[in-house]
Amino acid sequence: xxxxxxxxxxxxxxxxxxxxxxxxxxxxxxxxxxxxxxxxxxxxxxxxxxxxxxxxxxxxxxxxxxxxxxxxxxxxxxxxxxxxxxxxxxxxxxxxxxxxxxxxxxxxxxxxxxxxxxxxxxxxxxxxxxxxxxxxxxxxxxxxxxxxxxxxxxxxxxxxxxxxxxxxxxxxxxxxxxxxxxxxxxxxxxxxxxxxxxxxxxxxxxxxxxxxxxxxxxxxxxxxxxxxxxxxxxxxxxxxxxxxxxxxxxxxxxxxxxxxxxxxxxxxxxxxxxxxxxxxxxxxxxxxxxxxxxxxxxxxxxxxxxxxxxxxxxxxxxxxxxxxxxxxxxxxxxxxxxxxxxxxxxxxxxxxxxxxxxxxxxxxxxxxxxxxxxxxxxxxxxxxxx
Amino acid sequence: xxxxxxxxxxxxxxxxxxxxxxxxxxxxxxxxxxxxxxxxxxxxxxxxxxxxxxxxxxxxxxxxxxxxxxxxxxxxxxxxxxxxxxxxxxxxxxxxxxxxxxxxxxxxxxxxxxxxxxxxxxxxxxxxxxxxxxx
Numbered sequence: 478x479x480x481x482x483x484x485x486x487x488x489x490x491x492x493x494x495x496x497x498x499x500x501x502x503x504x505x506x507x508x509x510x511x512x513x514x515x516x517x518x519x520x521x522x523x524x525x526x527x528x529x530x531x532x533x534x535x536x537x538x539x540x541x542x543x544x545x546x547x548x549x550x551x552x553x554x555x556x557x558x559x560x561x562x563x564x565x566x567x568x569x570x571x572x573x574x575x576x577x578x579x580x581x582x583x584x585x586x587x588x589x590x591x592x593x594x595x596x597x598x599x600x601x602x603x604x605x606x607x608x609x610x611x612x613x614x615x616x617x618x619x620x621x622x623x624x625x626x627x628x629x630x631x632x633x634x635x636x637x638x639x640x641x642x643x644x645x646x647x648x649x650x651x652x653x654x655x656x657x658x659x660x661x662x663x664x665x666x667x668x669x670x671x672x673x674x675x676x677x678x679x680x681x682x683x684x685x686x687x688x689x690x691x692x693x694x695x696x697x698x699x700x701x702x703x704x705x706x707x708x709x710x711x712x713x714x715x716x717x718x719x720x721x722x723x724x725x726x727x728x729x730x731x732x733x734x735x736x737x738x739x740x741x742x743x744x745x746x747x748x749x750x751x752x753x754x755x756x757x758x759x760x761x762x763x764x765x766x767x768x769x770x771x772x773x774x775x776x777x778x779x780x781x782x783x784x785x786x787x788x789x790x791x792x793x794x795x796x797x798x799x800x801x802x803x804x805x806x807x808x809x810x811x812x813x814x815x816x817x818x819x820x821x822x823x824x825x826x827x828x829x830x831x832x833x834x835x836x837x838x839x840x841x842x843x844x845x846x847x848x849x850x851x852x853x854x855x856x857x858x859x860x861x862x863x
Numbered sequence: 864x865x866x867x868x869x870x871x872x873x874x875x876x877x878x879x880x881x882x883x884x885x886x887x888x889x890x891x892x893x894x895x896x897x898x899x900x901x902x903x904x905x906x907x908x909x910x911x912x913x914x915x916x917x918x919x920x921x922x923x924x925x926x927x928x929x930x931x932x933x934x935x936x937x938x939x940x941x942x943x944x945x946x947x948x949x950x951x952x953x954x955x956x957x958x959x960x961x962x963x964x965x966x967x968x969x970x971x972x973x974x975x976x977x978x979x980x981x982x983x984x985x986x987x988x989x990x991x992x993x994x995x996x997x998x
Contacts, residue, residue: 594911607878615943616927618909623941625905626931629950677907677929688910724884726938848878849931849939 481745484573485703485710485862488519489820492692494660494805498591502690504535505544507807508589511692512548518826519696520706521583526696528554528575528584532564532809534600535590554581558812562758562844563718563853564588565693565813570716570855572697582699589692590808597688600808607848620846621685624761625677627729627850631763632679634730635780639679643670644784645762646683646802651792653799655830660687660805683802684762691807693817700862709863711823711838715744718855721847729850730763734771734841737856742773745858747837749773752858754794754822754832756815756840759801764851768841769795772856794832797822815840816857823861836861864958866938868894877938899934901952904944932956 492510495502508531516523529545529552536544541557554575558564565588572584590596601619603609608617617623631637647670653659665683673681703710717740722733742748749772759765766784769775775783787793798804798818801811819840821827838859845853866877870892874885877896882889909924930944932954940956948954 597910611878612941615929615941616924617929617941618907618924618927621910622905622907622927622929625907626903629903629905675906675908676910677905680905721884849941 481712481714481860482573482577483700484576484697485700485712486569486695486697486816486820486859487703487706487710488515488517488521488696489817489824490514490516490518490694491658491817492589493658494689494691494807496660496687496689496805497593498690502591504533504589504591505539505547507591507690507692507810508533508544508587508694509548509692511589511694511810512585512587515585515587515694515696519698521696521698523549525583526550526552526585528552528572528581530556530558530568530572530584530586532558532560532568532588532812533590534561534808535592535596550585552581554584560812560842560845560853561809562760562812562851563842563855564809564844565816566716566840566842566855566857567718567853569695569697569713569816569857570718573713573716576697576699582702584697585694586697586813587692587694588809588813590810591690592688592806592808593690596808605847608846611848620760621677621680623846623849624763625680627767628679628684628761628763630728631730631766635778637780639671640667641781641784642679642684642762643667644789645759645765646670648788648792649759649796649800650803652794652797652830653803655828656798656804659799659803660689661799661803680761686760686801686806686811689805689807691805691810693807693810693813695813695816695820703862707863709824709861711820711859712862714746714858714860715741716855716857717741717744718853720854721852722854725848725850725852727850730767732767732771732851733854734768734856737854738772741856741858747858750776752837752839753835754797754819754838756796756819756838757800758811758815758841758843759796760806760811760843762802764843765795768843768856772839772841774839794822794835797827797830797832812842812844815842819859823859864896864940864956865893866896866934866936867891875936875938877934877940894936896934896936896938896940896956898953898955899932899940901930901944901948901950901954902933902939903931904948904950905929930954
């Protein structure tokens with residue numbers, strides 16, 4: 478495999494996800510803890526960082542430069558990303574080019590939020606002007622109802638029942654039992670899933686992410702520096718992004734991922750069937766299936782077979798941290814969560830849930846509901862080096 | 864209720880945009896979108912049972928019946944619907960609320976009519992007349 482960029486992810490860290498953090502633990506606290514953990518994982522000194530990118534829903538009135546200052550960083554490259562679930566892959570796409578161009582050599586990318594009741598309502602009611610003016614007054618109270626519509630639409634298109642949908646959260650929960658950082662860690666049965674509390678039918682509790690506070694971070698550097706650091710790293714074979722492909726006119730279940738698919742795999746020099754593990758942005762099970770399908774990972778679009786056999790019986794490694802559905806969604810950290818887990822897996826640091834011999838992985842980002850569905854789509858093909 | 868229509872190419876937008884995604888035009892006129900068909904329905908439970916308003920007091924939250932409605936003119940509308948409205952029902956689309964400070968926003972409400980569904984959506988942008996190639 479000779480494709481790919483000259484940048485490597487050499488470390489990943491997470492601030493432990495918490496359901497009800499103490500008052501003094503703020504957004505910047507969680508992000509800072511994830512940065513410290515990622516630098517320690519990479520074996521990179523704080524003073525060697527010359528680039529910083531951050532994504533958060535609750536950093537205001539601070540911005541990237543305020544946080545960089547509070548973290549004691551002097552940098553040549555600075556970025557603040559506002560793409561929510563697509564922020565992680567987007568920051569990585571920019572960081573890779575900055576490193577290749579020589580604008581920076583060692584970049585820390587971080588995301589996180591303190592997300593309690595107050596912050597959650599501030600985020601969802603003022604998500605954007607349209608949410609504030611057209612959705613929140615319904616009242617909508619967050620995106621659950623919109624994804625209930627998409628789930629219904631997808632069920633009709635592919636003939637799915639609740640028993641089929643169960644496979645996504647149940648298979649991810651099986652992985653979460655091996656992740657001490659997940660907030661849901663006990664195995665889930667079909668009965669538990671089918672009996673769970675309705676949230677916005679057909680969505681029930683386990684179709685929705687547990688809202689947590691936390692942070693995620695990675696360290697990206699040049700291939701040359703990665704070799705000096707030694708040990709395995711995650712290389713970037715290709716990243717593709719697409720924003721507003723349908724101007725919100727589409728049905729939300731045929732997405733921009735289909736439009737970037739061919740270009741992504743051609744640029745990566747591999748095929749979807751070569752991927753050995755996937756880290757899919759999982760705000761809801763429907764978006765997991767939409768992304769896997771649109772990116773070509775569901776053979777012949779036999780969704781039922783994929784759910785019951787590939788994810789169920791075979792336990793194919795998809796969202797091995799348990800994903801956001803089991804580990805929790807810490808606001809914008811959800812956009813980096815999959816890349817952090819992919820990095821741990823590719824570096825052989827995933828402990829009990831380590832996928833043996835993993836060489837090639839896919840990580841995706843999706844988000845920013847403008848009116849009826851997400852507008853931001855991106856995907857990264859990552860490979861193991863060293 | 865009304866949606867925005869581009870007078871140059873006929874593109875329909877709801878919520879309104881600034882520039883037309885089809886032709887780039889920056890003028891809009893109102894077009895009546897008075898009816899449609901319910902494509903999905905849900906009853907949304909509150910994420911948190913109580914919430915604090917910006918001025919401090921707590922508000923008990925209630926479940927809300929919501930629908931995705933395919934309006935007859937083409938655009939998809941997220942609407943509150945009363946009990947009894949189901950998938951496939953024809954509905955009238957009514958704008959409710961105002962831009963008054965106490966009730967910001969542009970709520971829409973669907974009301975049952977009881978006729979057969981008929982719907983179309985904005986076709987893909989590439990299929991619209993006047994779309995410039997090579998963009």
